Amino acid sequence: MASKQKKSSMKKETRSNSAKISASLKEQLISKEKLEDLTNQNEKLQKTIQTYKEENGQLRDKVEYLGKKIVEYGQSKGYKLSEEENSKMPLNVSVENLNKILDFIINGDKRKKKGPVELRVEELETRITHLNMELAKMVQLRLSLENGLEDIEFCETLVDAKTKARFLLYELKGNRLFSCLEQEEDENYDVTTVPPNEADHPVSTTVPPLDTPKQSLVKEFQPVSLSPPMKKLPGDTHIKNMHPDLKKYVIQNLSMYKGNGADWRMLGERVGIPLETIQQWRRWKVENPAEYVLQSWGQSGGATVRMLHRHLISPQMTCIILAKRISDFYLVE
Known part of the structure; x- marks a missing residue:
C-alpha cells in the first residue's frame, strides 16, 4: 500500500512539473513573438523616420533656395535689409521681412511712381x-x-x-x-x-x-x-x-x-x-x-x-x- 501511494504521489508531481514546463514554454514563445513584432514595428518606424528626414531636408533646401532668391531679387530692386538680417542665412530671415520684401517687389514700383x-x-x-x-x-x-x-x-x-x-x-x-x-x-x-x-x-x-x-x-x-x-x-x-x-x-x-x-x-x-x-x-x-x-x-x-x-x-x-x-x-x- 505504501509503495502504491508513493507511486501515485510521484505521478502527480511529474504531471505538475510537466504542466509548469509547458506553461513556461508557452510564455517564452509568446514573448518571442511579441519581441519579433516589436522589432518589425521598430524597423518600419526607423524607415519612416528616415523618409521624413529626407523629405524635410529637401523641403529645407527648397525653402532656403526660395528665400535666397527672394532676398537677392528684393535687394536688386532696391530693398534694404538691416545689418542684422543681412548677416543671417536666407533660411533664418524672419517671415515678416520676407513678407515686406514680397510686398516691395509686387507693389514697390506702383507706390513710387506711375507711368x-x-x-x-x-x-x-x-x-x-x-x-x-x-x-x-x-x-x-x-x-x-x-x-x-x-x-x-x-x-x-x-x-x-x-x-x-x-x-x-x-x-x-x-x-x-x-x-x-x-x-x-x-x-x-x-x-x-x-x-x-x-x-x-x-x-x-x-x-x-x-x-x-x-x-x-x-x-x-x-x-x-x-x-x-x-x-x-x-x-x-x-x-x-x-x-x-x-x-x-x-x-x-x-x-x-x-x-x-x-x-x-x-x-x-x-x-x-x-x-x-x-x-x-x-x-x-x-x-x-x-x-x-x-x-x-x-x-x-x-x-x-x-x-x-x-x-x-x-x-x-x-x-x-x-x-x-x-x-x-x-x-x-
Missing part, C-alpha cells in the same frame, strides 16, 4: 466722373423745368404765372453747369506749384490756408472697429453701398484738416464739387464735411469704391493708409 498711361487713365476717369455729375445736374434741371412749366400752365392769373416763372428762373440760375471746368481762383485759397514730374497730370492743387477752426483740429472721433470680410467685395460697388464701418472710418479720417490740404477739400475738388460749395461748407463749419462730399459725389453713377481708392492714392492726396484700409475690404486693383 504716363496710368496718369492719363486716372485723368480720364476723373473727367468722366465730372461729366457724370454734370449729366445728373442737367437731368435734375430738366425735371425742375418741366414741373415748373406745368405749374405755370395751370396758373389762373398772370400774377401767379409771373411769380412761379420768377422762382423757376432763380432755381435754374442757382444751378451752375460745368463748374468743374472753371479756372477761377478764390482769394482765400493758396495756389501751390505742381512738381515737374506731375505736370502732365492736370489736377487742381488749390487748397485753403491754415485758418481752419481749432475745434476741427482737436475733434475726437469715436473709434471704429474694422473687420475685413473673409472674401473681398467688388471694387465697382457704389459708395452709397459701401461697408458702413469702413465708410464711417473714411469720413472721419477725411474730415480732419491737413496742412497740405489732402483731406475732404481736395477730394471734393477732384470729384468736381465747385470751389464755392467747398468754401461754403468751410464757413458753416460742418461736423463731418467728408460726408457731404460723398453724398454730393454719390449722385454720380461713376462714384465707386475703386474710384475713391484711386483718388486717395493719387500723387496729390497720397492717403496710403486710408487707401490700404479700403483695399482690405474691396478688390480695387
Whole structure:
C-alpha cells in the first residue's frame, strides 16, 4: 500500500512539473513573438523616420533656395535689409521681412511712381466722373423745368404765372453747369506749384490756408472697429453701398484738416464739387464735411469704391493708409 501511494504521489508531481514546463514554454514563445513584432514595428518606424528626414531636408533646401532668391531679387530692386538680417542665412530671415520684401517687389514700383498711361487713365476717369455729375445736374434741371412749366400752365392769373416763372428762373440760375471746368481762383485759397514730374497730370492743387477752426483740429472721433470680410467685395460697388464701418472710418479720417490740404477739400475738388460749395461748407463749419462730399459725389453713377481708392492714392492726396484700409475690404486693383 505504501509503495502504491508513493507511486501515485510521484505521478502527480511529474504531471505538475510537466504542466509548469509547458506553461513556461508557452510564455517564452509568446514573448518571442511579441519581441519579433516589436522589432518589425521598430524597423518600419526607423524607415519612416528616415523618409521624413529626407523629405524635410529637401523641403529645407527648397525653402532656403526660395528665400535666397527672394532676398537677392528684393535687394536688386532696391530693398534694404538691416545689418542684422543681412548677416543671417536666407533660411533664418524672419517671415515678416520676407513678407515686406514680397510686398516691395509686387507693389514697390506702383507706390513710387506711375507711368504716363496710368496718369492719363486716372485723368480720364476723373473727367468722366465730372461729366457724370454734370449729366445728373442737367437731368435734375430738366425735371425742375418741366414741373415748373406745368405749374405755370395751370396758373389762373398772370400774377401767379409771373411769380412761379420768377422762382423757376432763380432755381435754374442757382444751378451752375460745368463748374468743374472753371479756372477761377478764390482769394482765400493758396495756389501751390505742381512738381515737374506731375505736370502732365492736370489736377487742381488749390487748397485753403491754415485758418481752419481749432475745434476741427482737436475733434475726437469715436473709434471704429474694422473687420475685413473673409472674401473681398467688388471694387465697382457704389459708395452709397459701401461697408458702413469702413465708410464711417473714411469720413472721419477725411474730415480732419491737413496742412497740405489732402483731406475732404481736395477730394471734393477732384470729384468736381465747385470751389464755392467747398468754401461754403468751410464757413458753416460742418461736423463731418467728408460726408457731404460723398453724398454730393454719390449722385454720380461713376462714384465707386475703386474710384475713391484711386483718388486717395493719387500723387496729390497720397492717403496710403486710408487707401490700404479700403483695399482690405474691396478688390480695387
